[in-house]
Structure formats: structure tokens, C-alpha cells
Amino acid sequence: MNTVETLGEILRRRGVSRRGFMKYCATTASLMALPPAMAETIAARLEKASRPSVIWLSFQECTGCTESMTRSHTPTLEGLILETVSLDYHHTLQAASGEGAEQAREQAMTANAGKYLLVVDGSIPMGDPGYSTIAGMSNVDMLLDAAKNAAAVIAVGSCAAFGGIPKAAPNPTGAVAVSSLVKDKPVINVPGCPPIPVVITGVLAHFLTFGGLPELDHLGRPRVFYGESIHDRCYRRPFYDRGLFAETFDDEGARKGWCLFKLGCKGPVTYNACATTKWNQGTSFPIQSGHGCIGCSEPDFWDLGGFYQALSMPTQKLGKVAGAAIAGGTIAGIAMAAHNRSMKASAKQSHERVSTDELEKGE
């Protein structure tokens, strides 16, 4: 593993122009909400950064996160930044397979002990290790083994960050997030199902540029990307405020681009960069395409009720509950009614005629 060549050298060797490189740095700076002047700093730092080793572990996942990252077109340098790291292990992307692949991982871990970056996608089954193994090794063992000497751990995607779909009720595999297993290392959560490509690369860039961890929110997400809710940044927000809602996906309101709250949009409780960064080279994002946000970057979003159920709606079926409660109330009510009636009847029975003698306390 050659980790001596700096990023700048690699880029130049690959023929990336100074202009293209600066453009990437500027984009990254703005993404991270840094002043434009910081682009220079980023450029300078990246220039000097040496190519770190990255080990990418995939557990219970769907490869959507990797798919997302490979579709990072804008700027094309995003893709490049992957080449600027030494991706020493990644199921889907590496050429090696079988024994060779596992050897590469172990080699990288030893050679770069304490310096490599561990990226994880997918959740870890704790119910039965057999649910997901790689080369006969359980996910949890592999994770702990790889985390031991990692400089930092990045949990990419909601499965790795929060357990994701595998953890959705009733969580058959006992799936857990990376952060519930790795306690002695900083874990950066980059949730999303999948995360926005530029957000994944942006976090990597941050690590390369500043060497440390970005500022994280209470859920371990980098604030720069997850600091604001979709709802707060949504261009349909004025309609929400005015009380104009699409009722179906093809009604007048939907055509006019009214708010999708009633159609189940989870934007108000979802913190992500979709509404600002958008997807596919800034083309669009779900709400812009007419579908509510499903809250994919939030823990347990799969259990937020139906995608098409408004956020304020109770999520359980209430008919039976209500029926049972009223039935129960009726039974208890009838019991109390019987009690009250017999209480009244016995009071009537034990009525002692009040004559004028009883009016005085006597005795």
C-alpha cells in the first residue's frame, strides 16, 4: 500500500485540472457551510493529505448506499475522491474475492493500524450471528475486530447508523446500529436510505481536510448536513403555512405543488440535506417530484406509520382499541350501575323514618 503519495500529487498525475479541483473544494466548503474563503484552505489541506486506507464493511444492507455513492456525478471529483483514498476492502467494488479479499482486509488493518478509516453500511444482527456472516465470521466479530484499530468509524446509511430496515419492528434479526457496539471510538453517522452521495463524500472530505470529526448532533450526524429539517428548507413550506394541502397525488393541489403533509410527508421530523443539495446532480428530491419525505435519515423511520399516513396521525388501528375500551367501560359501567342501584335500594331499605324526635341529636 502506497500511502506516501499525497492527494495533490495523485490528482495531478490523473490530470485533474487546478480549476476542477478548486471547484470541488468550493462546493465542499459551501456544503459544509463554510465561508467561500475556506475553499483555499480545503484545497491546501487536501493537496497535502496523504491517501488514507479505508476499510468498508457491509453487513445487513442492500447495497443501496454503495449504489448511491457510485452515482455521485457532481462534481465528478466526488467519484475521484474515492480513488484518492485507498479503498482496501469493499465487497462490491473490490476485484478480489474469497480468501484474497479477506487477506487484503487483514493486511490493511495491520499495516495501517490506528490510522485507517472504517466505513460500515448495514446493521449487525445480534439475534443469531448466523443471520449474516462473511467468510464464516459473524458481523459483530468482524466489526469489533476492524473497529479496534480504526482511526474513526463512519456508519453510512440508516442501517449502520440506526439499524434501519432490518431493525424495523419486529426486528427479526435483532439488528443493531454500529454505535451500539462500538463504544470506544468516535462513530460518525451518515444516515439516509440511502444517504445523499455528496454527503457521504463530503464527510470523507472533511475527515481528510481537517483530520478530525465534524461537529455532530445528538444522533451522531454531522451538523453541516443534518442541521436542518426538510420541512424548514422545503420549497412547499409556504403552502403548509397557508393551509393548502394536496389531498391525493393527482388532485388540483398536487398539480399546484401544494404541501404533501396530508399525504404522509415526514419532512417536519426529518433532518437531512435533500431539500438543499437535492439528488442526481441537484435535479430534484422526493418532495419536488411530488412524493412526501419518508423520513429515511431518522432512526426507526420504517416504524413511523405508513408512508402515506400524516405525521400527526396515530399509527395503530384504533377501531378495535376503541371498541374494546368502550366495551370494557360498559362492563365496568354496568357493574358500577348495579352497585349504585343496590346502594340506593339498600339506603332506601334502611331508611329510618325521620320524625321530629330525630331532628335533635339526643342520646
Place this chain on the structure above:
Amino acid sequence: MNATAMDLLIWARGTGFSLALAIALFGLTLRVFEILSLGRKHDFAPAREDSPGSGLRTVFSRSLPLPGMAQKSPITYFGGYVFHVGLLLVIVFFVPHIEAIRAVIGLSWPGLPTAVIDMVSVATLLALVAVLFDRRRNKVKRMLSGFGDYFAWGITFLPMVTGYLAFHHLVLDYTLMLAIHILSVELLLIALPFTKLTHVVTLFLARWYNGDWFGRRGIAS
């Protein structure tokens, strides 16, 4: 990972809400049985014919103050009206609430713009504070008030204030505030049948009995 705001929200919207609704419905049904089972003796005294009063009339007419009464206790009346009407508007005409109601009873109606709801909420909160203040200041109310009264005030105020803060993304993260808001509503539902808040249901009975009694005697009460 510890329990997150989202977990709380999910619980509040799911199990929490079902539980609260169940307790409220159970309790209210029980209470109605308790009350009605005590019965009312048949009135052998012939009622006046052509009475201007009736039970039904009083159910409505009691919502208006008698002449002169509003001046005697302005905070009670004014504050009372503002917070009752305000609560009603906010509960029934804020679109997210309409959606919640739709999930329970299957009916919905158009809502009010959030700017209006926002103003009404502020007025309602202020009115609630004013009536609490008056409860401490007015000697009659102070004497009548016990834990139950302040508790009932608290669980009415809480959903209002958390809803307001959530909407404006104040103090706490929205998701957490929303969860707390929903939980506070659930507390209100649970307490409904077992505190003075039961009046939202029983006042119709009370007014009806009152109006009927007076009506039989020829008085519109």
C-alpha cells in the same frame, strides 16, 4: 444508541395513543354509566305548559353570561371564553389535528391557515395564564381550588404550550417536542374522565337537568 426522540414519537403515536384513547373511552363510558344509573325520580308535579325553558334550551343558553355577570368576574368570563374557544379552534381546525381526528373517527373538514392558528394559540396561552393567575388571586377560587384544579390546568396548558413550541421549533428539537406534545395530549385524554375535565361531557347532562327542572316550572334558565 439510547432511546431517541424518534422512538418516543413512535411510541406516542402508536402504543401511547392507543392506550390513552382506550383509557379515555373506558373512563368516560364508565362515568356515564355511574351517573345515569343513579336515575332520577319521576316528577309527579305537573309541568307548566308553554314553558319558555327546557333542558335543550339551557344546554345552549348557558354558554352565554347573564347580564351583569361578566362585569362581576371579567377574567373568569373573558379568559374562559378565550381559552375555550381558542382550544376548540386549535384542536379542531389545525390541519395536523384534523388528520389525527380523521384517523380516529374517519371524518375531516377544512382547516385554518397556520398563521390564524398561531395567533389563536398565543391568545389561548395568555388566557390560560390569566385564569391561573385569577385562581390564585380570587379568594373564592383559591378556596375552592385543590390539587385537582392545578393539575387540570397543567394538563390543559401543557399540550398548548408544547404544541406552540414544537410548531416554532423552540427550546427543544422538533421531533422531541412533537413527541412531548403528543404525550401531553395523551395525559389529558387519560385524565379526562377522572378530573374536573369530565365537564366537557357531563356539562351537557348538567345543563339539561338544570334546564329541564326550571323549564317544568316555567322558567328559562
Place this chain on the structure above:
Amino acid sequence: MSANLQRGYNALKEVLDAPIASYFSSCVHCGLCAEACMFYTESGNPKYTPIHKLEPLRRVWFQEATLAGKLMRLVGLAKPVTDELLAEWSPLVYDSCSLCGRCSMVCPVGNDIAYMVRKLREGMAASGNAPEGLVGASKRTVAIGSPMGVKWPAVQAQIRHVQKDTGLTVPVDQAGVEYLVLMSSMEIMNYPEYLAALTRIFHKAGASWTLASDAFEATNSGIQIGASDIAREIVMRIVNAAERLQVGTVVSPECGHAFTAIRWEGPNLAGRTFGFKVKHILEVLDELRRSGRLRTKGNKSIPMTYHDPCQIARRGGVVDQPRTLLQMVASDVKEMDEHGAMNWCCGGGGGVSANERAEPLKLKAFARKKAQIEQTGVKTLVTACANCRITLEEGLEHYGMNITVLGLTELIAESLDDETTSADGGAA
């Protein structure tokens, strides 16, 4: 539990009903009922807040008729009902409530507080917590026949007096007549004008009527003290007489609670609807007026105002009749600011005036009426209840006010048109 308490507690369980349960379930402790009650407004003491007077009854309801209350009692959290509690509440239940029902008009959730005070008195009386004055009145009514100890000979003396003055006969124990006339002992003792007035009015109207020697007293201490057993015994004297004499209508005297006793509570105490009608004298007079059998002449021009007796107006539905009748004889009638169904009580109803212990509070409460009268600026106060009349006179004297109090029936009688006899000239 003492025997007294047991009896009282049992009586309170007996009176619980759906209205009471609805009322207690609905109270929001808004305190508005206090603003409606002159015992509070004039004293400023919050303990006279109407709903507060019902605490013992509320406890019984809560602990006996609600699941929550039963559970609370099980774990010892419910407030107990004790002899001491009832004794402590006696002055609140009797001295500071005239059963006027004004609070019942005001309570925003619709609580009929006066109704509940009346019910609570059942328990208070049964447990021996009624005030001495009312106990004495009840004893006299049961033993002698009237709360003031008036016996038939005293009535007879008055009859003789009236007959001499008017030259008319006062019929006694006549069967098959239209009206059986009742009186209150207050009228017999203090306002003999009432019987004379009636005699003349009925004569002019050509109406057939009678007094009953065994049922002349209309007042009912049993109602005021809250002992239905006693009230029933008293009311049945009238019912029996009316049925024995087969009269068409029993005429309640001006006295307000007497009207309540026979018109509204009577049938329920008897447990059946009567075969005769019960009307207040003002209702009868107004009917006679409408059918042209009651005519007056002349018009008094002195300014007057009318005090509505609570049991007749708010609790009895006789609001328009006194006004129409008063218009017949007076040209300058000024209404008080709040009148009719919203009148202010004189403070002496519901047994308060028969309860010496309540005297100072009653006079204090009268300040409300005083202010109302003063506001009209008139010097002549007309009313239609002997008990109100006494209370008013006492109050006016206490406050050194120079105001004349008149009974409406007498006022009508004074202006009877003597020239013409009744148009249809019904046989007397």
C-alpha cells in the same frame, strides 16, 4: 359511625341521583356561583360560595357512587364524612342558603345548587344537624298544626273579624267548591288583611271557595328543614282535605315556600299526581282578571317596585302575573335592576328567617336587597310572600329605611271595583 351520622349518611345516599352526579362531575371551580349569592357578595366570605356548601354531599356521592371514589376510600385517600363535618357544615347549609336558586341560574356548567342544598338538608336533618329554630318550627307544625303554633281557634277568631269587617261570609269546610284556600301562619298572625282581601276578591269574582278547618296551614317546615317524612305528613293534611272536600283547585297563599311545598314537592312526597290543581294565589287572581271576574278601579300613582319572592318567581314560574296585576292598580311601577327570574333574594327564605342563629348573616345579606330598592328610589315595596314581607320589614328597620311594604293581594283588594259585581255572577 354514630347512630345520628348513620341516619344522615343513609339519607344522603338516598337522595343521590343522576342530576346530582352530573353536577358534581361538572363543577369546574370557577367560583361564579359565589357572585350570584348574596350571602357571599354581602359578607365577602368565600366559605359562603354556594358549591362549597355542598361538600358533605359531594363526598358521599364521590365515595358511594363512583369507582374512583370507592378506590380512593379503599386506600384511605378519600375525605371522610364525620359527625364533625356535618356539624361544621350546618351553618353553611341552613344559615347561608335561602334555597333561592340564583346560583343555579348562573353556574356555567348548569349546576342546580339550590336543588342539591335541599337534598343535603335531608342528611343534615336526619343526623340531627338542623338548627334549633327550624327544629322547633317543625315540631310545632307536626304537633300543633302550624310552625308558629297557630291553632284553628285563632283562625276562627280571624274569620269572625273578617266577616264583621266585610259583611261577607268566610266559608269553612264546604265541599265541591272551586277553590280551597290555604294560608300561612304568618298571614294569620301578622297580616290578617290577606284573608279579608281574599274574601272580598272571591266574592266579587263570584268564585266558590272554602277554608278547611283541618288544613288551613300551607307552610311546611319539613321542606325547609329538609325532612321529607315530616314534609309528607304536613302536605298530606292538605291533600286529604282537598280530596275530602273535592275542590277543583288548592290555592297556595302568597308564601313562597308553601307554594313550592304543595305545588312542586307535594305530588312527589305523596308519590302521585293529585286529583286537583294547585295554584298560587297570584295565578288565580290573574286568571280571574283574564276572564273578567276581577276588576279594579282607580290607579295609585305613588311609585312602587315589586320584590319577586324566589320560590314564586325563579323557582315557581310566576313572574308575569304579579306584574300584570300590579299594572291594574298602580301607574308608576319601577322594576329593580335584576328582577323576575334573576331577582335577588331578601335573604330570609328557605328557613333562614325561622332560624335565629342565622339572624346576623341574614341582615347582612339583606344589604343586597337594600341596594336594589335604593336604586329604584321608590318608597313603596310590593311583594307576594309573607315570609319575604317579614324579612323585608326587619331588614328595612335594621337599616333605618323608611319604606312601606305591601302585599300584592291586599293591594288588589283595596282597589276592587265595588260598583259592579262579577259579570258572569257565579254562585258563591
